[in-house]
Amino acid sequence: MDDKRRQILEAALALADEEGLDAVSMRAVAARVGVSPMALYPYVGSKAALLDGMVGQLLGTLPRPDATDSRAGLQELAHALRALAKAHPAAFALLLSRPSVTPDAARAVDRVYQGLLDIGVPRSEVPRLERMFSSFVLGFAHSEVSGRFAVDDPQLRRRRGTDLPAHQAIGSYLTDVDWDAEFEADLRDLEAIIARWAAPG
């Protein structure tokens, strides 16, 4: 039954959401499903395959292309990925470390390709701009939810006045951050790059 596999993957995601990625063990997932650890193996072949399955499950929740406005499609995908990171911060890390070759991942990439082509980006630049776009979006969303953008770390705060001169020069702009606005500004900047390639000159 394919339902059972989905049930297992959902249990794994819930476990990651509640207790972090380290808590996702075959034994814990099995306990949550109400079965012995060994009963998982016919549905997910191994621990690594379980993690891949979680990635697939996540990507499956991305909205389908509506093919009306391609430019809006890019933005929509970016927002959906960031929302995914916020909804499943621990599991999101898997997106960055496991190759995007699952059907759902390939479909999302194909959608970005189509959007770039529709806008008028030459075919030779489409794969590069997709990778630049996805690298940024995944890198930003992951950094945001994993705490890499630690603006208010006490350890950092203490050192600001001393050996970090540029930090000092920038002052309050370091700590007063509207993350939603920042993400939008980044997307606008990236769109400007893409527009330059769509209409060169």
Place this chain on the structure above:
Amino acid sequence: MDDKRRQILEAALALADEEGLDAVSMRAVAARVGVSPMALYPYVGSKAALLDGMVGQLLGTLPRPDATDSRAGLQELAHALRALAKAHPAAFALLLSRPSVTPDAARAVDRVYQGLLDIGVPRSEVPRLERMFSSFVLGFAHSEVSGRFAVDDPQLRRRRGTDLPAHQAIGSYLTDVDWDAEFEADLRDLEAIIARWAAPG
């Protein structure tokens, strides 16, 4: 002794390089150092702290700012980070998941801030552009070495003709990739964005 700590971290990095991040266990690191597992604890407080120490060790190898040409400094840092990813692909993943609050990390960020200020970027935009820049560089370098940019996956190749229309339209540009040239092109595009903010209008 602080030498001992460094020795432990080097052993952990070597282990990650040779056998992957999963092979970095307290027991394996201790064995490599030639000591019992418990002897590590005075130097690295826990397994998590060991991983943080590895990040610090990696960042410590980044070149220091030379303060001659700030624009070149940004490029140099980007190249150094990508080189780090290639030299330590497994350990590089830690850079993306652990907050950049260690002294070395803060120093690297301060250096980028100074570079942006020197170029003429307004203070209000400096932190955002640094995060955009670092998110892209880390996202790209990680994707590249972790295999996320899987252009020649057989599973993907098989599906290209069928349900991935945009992939089909792009053709050979999908598989013939010069990664060095692509990274340079991305950096040029990002530099163009930054230049727009340095001299608005």
Place this chain on the structure above:
DNA sequence: ACCTGAACACCGTTCAAGT
């Protein structure tokens, strides 16, 4: 001050056995 060894509560996975 620094290290060790036994012990505890966990892992992923194999394998033989049950229904």
Place this chain on the structure above:
DNA sequence: ACCTGAACACCGTTCAAGT
């Protein structure tokens, strides 16, 4: 066909003991 339980070779970490 699907599941279980015992077993194996591992984990991180605590704690008492050694020098």
